[in-house]
Amino acid sequence: MQSKIILSALFVSMGIKLINDTCSVTVNKVQIESEKWNNKQPLRIIQISDMHNRKFGKNNEKVFRQLKKFTPDIVLITGDLIDRSTKEFSRVKGFIQELTLNYPHVFFVNGNHECEHPREQQLHQILIENGVKILNNENSVCNVEGTSVNIIGINDAATDHDDLQKATDRVDGNYYTILLSHAPNIVWKEEEAISQMNLILSGHTHGGQLRIPFIGALVIPEQKFPATYDQGTYKLDKDCTLYIDHGLGTTRLPVRLFCRSQITYMEVFHKEN
Template sequence: DTKKIIILVLLIILLLIYNQVQISRFKINKVLIESEKLNSEIRISQITDFHSNKNINITKLVKSIRDYNPNIIVLTGDIIDSETEDLSLAFALVDMLNTSKKPIYFVEGNHEGLNSKRDEFLDGLKEKGVFILDNKAIMINIGGKKIRLMGISFFAEREQFQNILDRATPNIYDILLSHSPNRPINYLDDRIDLVLSGHTHGGQIRLPVIGGVIAPGQGLFPKYDKGLVQLEQGALLHIDSGLGNSILPIRFLNPVQISEITINPLN
């Protein structure tokens, strides 16, 4: 009995150590995409679902982004948690990202919307030069090519979805930022080229073959949990599993991450 107890205690300790590594040591997820609409490379750094995670070494995180040298940085929601009272860690992340001298674009996730300091947080982002893209569409120029960047708030209503997506045109590369991967799907068509999202935490716990176990808004064994998905509507959907967690700080076979998304001209 004593031997079994010792083995059990050791297993628990090993699992706790493993989990700490999963929730603190971020990996860099490299995504390669091609498009015939482009004549030069686009590089995007995506950060999502930070949830004010104190376990993340943001100095190391920002260094990896600077090394990648993206054209733009996108924050796809839940940078703070619904319970976050101290905004300083999220603002410190943005301040460090600003040292890269790259434009930063943000869309709201559900946790920002549920936080009592939502307005203070959004105002702080604006003061730091972050572009708030909630229910907006703008044109940006990358490498001499015009790109349309669109954003949808997590709390957008049907009419707002439609108004933004109707701005897309077939001749321009259109990128949509949406915290939720599944909410925009019913409104998409082949005018949208790429959707960048988060929200799912990759299912938080992942199992071999099965994939993610549970995701907010989708329940058990979510269809859209992590990675790059070719949608029937024509768009590519990229779901980043993010840097944080909700409810419990637990991950399994699913380390926290950021994404480096490189879009190359086809041929």
């Protein structure tokens, strides 16, 4: 009898954990240092990734409740805003309209689900009409508090749409440089060139989506178990950091476990030589 009660309690606890990790939104706060960032004030970044057309409360109020706690200089969306099975874009349109209403500097790169969606261009048009800068194998310079920042975006590397050479054309190497790549596999596809970046922001992995305590993620796209890059911060070179956000949405299975839906708030500080 006692064992049944304990087992029932475990199932209930696991169910509550699944619902909380899948449906709530948390903020992962990250701080890094860079010699290249030449401003006394930190560069403040919000990263949003892998939403997969999910909704978090009415009009995504759970996401915006978290966003309103911060005043980022730039918002960077690292792909998979939609799912490849998304049939209409009203939900993502409402999200983008609210986002750009509050944050003027928003950048986007494709994920594999955008690349594989037959109405990719329709989504792009919604983004453009609402002031989002799309960087699929392109680059842009953003002025933050009088300091120039390179923002480079590559089209999805997991589906081989990436062209880093094209994306980095005419980039001024004197500026702090951020690379947006939905899939982190760019770090081994372009190992030599990647060290020229200061910060690489990716998603795609979902952090495994379902994680086991003390073991971690069992399945990560394009990587064998145990994965080399699944979530969090990795130092690739002296002044080159990779950060993988495990994102908001889900794919295949509509649940998360020990891997909560999240956005990331990052601050980049100047590091003295």
